[in-house]
């Protein structure tokens with residue numbers, strides 16, 4: 161069972177006012193929290209999905225990842241996922257994370273990937289307070305065709321995929337900080 165990691169880092173950051181993935185929090189850049197949580201679970205390759213303008217700003221440091229610029233920018237997470245998955249269709253699963261989640265942990269990633277064995281669902285998606293968390297989820301390559309169908313109809317919502325494929329949900333407690341993401345500078349306060 162091979163799992164690729166995909167960190168989505170090509171959004172507009174319009175609410176933040178500047179590319180939020182490069183904000184420093186404690187000792188790391190914001191996007192590095194997601195890369196590290198995947199890396200600590202030996203997930204390889206780890207792909208950073210971004211746009212051509214931002215590619216030069218990702219520094220490899222000691223982290224091990226591949227940076228990919230999308231031909232069409234700002235098409236949203238569903239397109240970004242489709243693009244990253246279909247560029248490497250030989251992976252069985254893709255672990256998708258966003259670039260703005262400083263409280264993500266390697267334990268969370270471990271908990272999720274342990275569910276991949278012996279399941280025949282197409283996606284494994286966390287749920288917290290009745291809200292699905294599609295940008296912290298595992299997608300099987302079976303999803304690629306359905307994603308294309310949704311995009312071809314000019315739809316962009318990741319949630320639309322969940323009525324087209326079989327999903328397993330994983331319940332998390334409402335006080336778990338893992339899913340907190342940073343949209344604007346006020347979210348740090």
Ligand SMILES: Nc1nc2c(ncn2[C@@H]2O[C@H](COP(=O)(O)OP(=O)(O)OP(=O)(O)O)[C@@H](O)[C@H]2O)c(=O)[nH]1
Nearest residue numbers: 169170171172173174175209234235236240258259
């Ligand atoms: N590669 C890629 N990632 C994206 C794209 N759109 C959003 N993302 C990422 O998806 C995650 C969630 O995005 P949002 O925070 O909702 O949107 P955003 O565009 O980054 O920020 P806003 O402009 O403030 O809505 C973030 O990690 C984004 O970087 C895209 O078109 N391509």
